[in-house]
Amino acid sequence: MFDTALTLNDLLFLAQGAGMTLAVTAVSVTVGTILGILFGVLRFQFGPIWFAPLTFLLDIFRSVPLLIQLVLGNALQSILKLGWGPFTTSCAVLSLYTAAYCTEIVRGSMESVPMTTRRAARSLGMTWGQDMREIVAPLSLRIALPSWIGLTLGVMKDSALVLWLGLIELLRASQILVTRLQEPLFILLICGAIYFLLSFPIARLGGHLEKRWSPHD
Amino acid sequence: MKIKAITIGLMAAAALAVPAKADKLDDIIGSGTLRCAVVLDFPPMGSRDAQNNPVGFDVDYCNDLAKALGVTAEIVETPFPERIPALMSGRVDVGVASTSDTLERAKTVGMTIPYFAFEMAVTANTNSGVTSFETMKGKTVGATAGTYEAIALEEQVKAWGEGTFRPYQTQADVFLALSQGQLDATVSTSTVAQANVKTGSYPNIAVVGKAPFDTDYVALFTNREEYGLINYLNLFINQQVRTGRYAELYEKWVGGEAPDLRVPGVYR
Numbered sequence: 001m002f003d004t005a006l007t008l009n010d011l012l013f014l015a016q017g018a019g020m021t022l023a024v025t026a027v028s029v030t031v032g033t034i035l036g037i038l039f040g041v042l043r044f045q046f047g048p049i050w051f052a053p054l055t056f057l058l059d060i061f062r063s064v065p066l067l068i069q070l071v072l073g074n075a076l077q078s079i080l081k082l083g084w085g086p087f088t089t090s091c092a093v094l095s096l097y098t099a100a101y102c103t104e105i106v107r108g109s110m111e112s113v114p115m116t117t118r119r120a121a122r123s124l125g126m127t128w129g130q131d132m133r134e135i136v137a138p139l140s141l142r143i144a145l146p147s148w149i150g151l152t153l154g155v156m157k158d159s160a161l162v163l164w165l166g167l168i169e170l171l172r173a174s175q176i177l178v179t180r181l182q183e184p185l186f187i188l189l190i191c192g193a194i195y196f197l198l199s200f201p202i203a204r205l206g207g208h209l210e211k212r213w214s215p216h217d
Numbered sequence: 218m219k220i221k222a223i224t225i226g227l228m229a230a231a232a233l234a235v236p237a238k239a240d241k242l243d244d245i246i247g248s249g250t251l252r253c254a255v256v257l258d259f260p261p262m263g264s265r266d267a268q269n270n271p272v273g274f275d276v277d278y279c280n281d282l283a284k285a286l287g288v289t290a291e292i293v294e295t296p297f298p299e300r301i302p303a304l305m306s307g308r309v310d311v312g313v314a315s316t317s318d319t320l321e322r323a324k325t326v327g328m329t330i331p332y333f334a335f336e337m338a339v340t341a342n343t344n345s346g347v348t349s350f351e352t353m354k355g356k357t358v359g360a361t362a363g364t365y366e367a368i369a370l371e372e373q374v375k376a377w378g379e380g381t382f383r384p385y386q387t388q389a390d391v392f393l394a395l396s397q398g399q400l401d402a403t404v405s406t407s408t409v410a411q412a413n414v415k416t417g418s419y420p421n422i423a424v425v426g427k428a429p430f431d432t433d434y435v436a437l438f439t440n441r442e443e444y445g446l447i448n449y450l451n452l453f454i455n456q457q458v459r460t461g462r463y464a465e466l467y468e469k470w471v472g473g474e475a476p477d478l479r480v481p482g483v484y485r
Contacts (some may be wrong), residue, residue, distance in 0.1 A: 013269045078307035086308065166293055166308055176294075179258045180265050 005181050011190075017173025018194050024087070024169065025156045028094035032155070033148070035095065036102020041132075043103060044110045061100035067161050069093050074165050090162035098155050105147045109140035142213050149206030153199050170194060241443040245310050251288050253279035254295040254309040261408055261470040262315045262333075274470040278332065279313045281462060285453055301326055304440065311439050311450070318436040327441035329450040330485060331434035332457070334476040337366055338407040340392075340414065341425045345401035349426040356401035359383035361391055366404045369430045392419045404428045411472045424473055432476065454478075 039058065043051045061069065073093040077084045084092070113136050121135045122128075163172035174191035178184045245251050255275045257263045263273035271292045283290035295303045300314045304326060315335075318328040341347035347356055354377045360367035362384035374382040383400065385391045388409060394400045396419035405413075410424050437450050457463045458478065467475035 007267065009268055074306050074308075078305070081307075083307075166295070166303065168294075176257075176265060176269060180269070 004183055004186055006177070006183070006187065006190075010177055010181075013177065014170065014173050014190065014194060017168055017170040018198060020167060020169040021156065021159055021171075022198065024090055024094065024159045024162055024167070025152070027091045028098050028159070029152050029155055031091070031095035032098025033102050035099035037106050039099060039103040040106025040110065043107050058100040058103055061097050062104075066093075066097055066158050067164060069097060070161055070164055086162070086165040086167045090159075090165055090167055094155060094159060094162070097158075098151065101151050102148070105144050105151065106140075108147075109144035110136060112143045113139045138213075142210070145206060145210055145213070149202065152202060156199060156202075157195065240445045241310065241440065242446045242449055245288060245446075246286055249288050250291050251279070251283040251286055251311065252291045252293050252309045253282070254300050254303045254312040254314050255279060255292050256297055256300070256314045257292075257294045258296070259315060261412060274333070274466055275313045275315060277466050277470070278457075279311075281457065282311070282313070282450075282453055285456075286449075301438075304438065311437055311446075313437055315435045316438055317433055318438075322438070323441070325441070326438040327443060327447045328436040328438050329447055330454055331436050331478045332454045332463075333435050334478055335406045335408060335433035335435065336476040337369075337404050337428035337430040337432070338410040338424050338473075339402055339404055339426045339428050340395065340410045340422055341402040342395055342398055342400065343421045343423055344398065347402040347425060350428050353380070353402045355379040357381045357383065357399070358402050358404070359385055359391055359394060359400045360403050360405065361385055361388050366406070366428070366430060370404050370428075388413075392422065395422050396420055404430065406433070407473065407476065408471050415472060434478070434480070 039054065043055065048055070070090065070093050074086075074089050077089050077092075117139070118131055118135060121131045126134065160169065160171040163169060163175070168176070170191060174187050177187050181187065239247070253275075255263045255271060255273075257265055257271055257273070259273075261273055263271065263275045266272045271294065276292055279292060280290045293303065293309045295309070295312075295314065297314075300312050300316060301322065303309045304312055312326070313332075315333065316322065316328075318331065322328065339347070339350050339353065341353075345356060347353055358370060358374060358380060359382065360370050367384060371382045371384075374380050383394075385394060388405065391400070391403050391405070392413045395403055398421070402425075407424070407427075413419060414422060414424055437454070439446050439450065457466075463478075464475045467473075
């Protein structure tokens, strides 16, 4: 099994793929989280009825398989003649996908802050903004963090589907090597190990933050 | 007065109906990049070298085309079933992907004249005395079971009324049997035949001639309404043959005599 034709060059090729996976994930999670916080707060403030149209739209992103979203998104950008490259298209679709999940996380964690606590803050003379920054944000962030870390790790692995649009990310890079070297088990093992190396620090960071933010638990 | 109003109306309508629009050929030259769909798991037409860079006949052909247009080439790897969807979704400009010019495909994309042809070649054991397709009569021949050439060859053996046909599981088995003398000759596509002879793993075999079976002509393709670009591509293919570049590339990637790209007895 260790008698392989894999060279240092090929490992570099895989590393480039991993870089692409990281880039797509970073952009999508950043944009998705910002959108998610925005939608989540709006959803909480406006209530379910006024926000229903956007909830419906976000539900579509949560229920249609990501692969179909990517293919349809790519078709849409070509019909609209936007001239987006595969990277932009992938990031746009993945961002909306992330935002849909993140909205629910934000909404759920905001609802977990007791209404009595918030009323107490307002009756002390805090403005809505102060209440949000000083009371809601610290309390709900702790609740949201584990799910958000889970979402980030999920998006990183789901980002493998962008190979469908022709981006050479980690999984596509290993497929290319498998085609050339005909050593699927060995190469996929390395590919899996790289995914683990990318995910593990994020998972650990999540655990670390959780502990730091709840020192008295 | 009325005539004047109608004239003005017609002119306005004409102006609206013909918007100034650059075609794809202009777009490619303007963008400075030619994006080609190429299949990279189909040697010798397309594959990757030890540095994972795309190489092959189709890759060189795309580079030549880009050079002719004065732009840089970008090879977009597309698996066989993804070639046409990649074009339709605007990820590539042109398909240089060994695509057979079927009428079914021509309903979706615009096909050029053939730029390459997969001919059927006869490969023989050098001790068998087979020197052409006709001299296979009465000999022991074989091919990979189920392939187009195997079915055609078996029928040919039956038509000759003498000799034996033996089917094999894989292409490698056929060439091994040929090399060991269990077979006198076989028929396969010329690219496969030349590639196997070149490897050197099969001693005592040589490509001796063509088999008169159907040739698989392959064409470049782009969006079917882009006549300007299709025109350019047709002329480009013509120039590749005229300047000897086609023969040069064929020698480089396949070897042997380059197949004729014309179908006898018909235009185009």
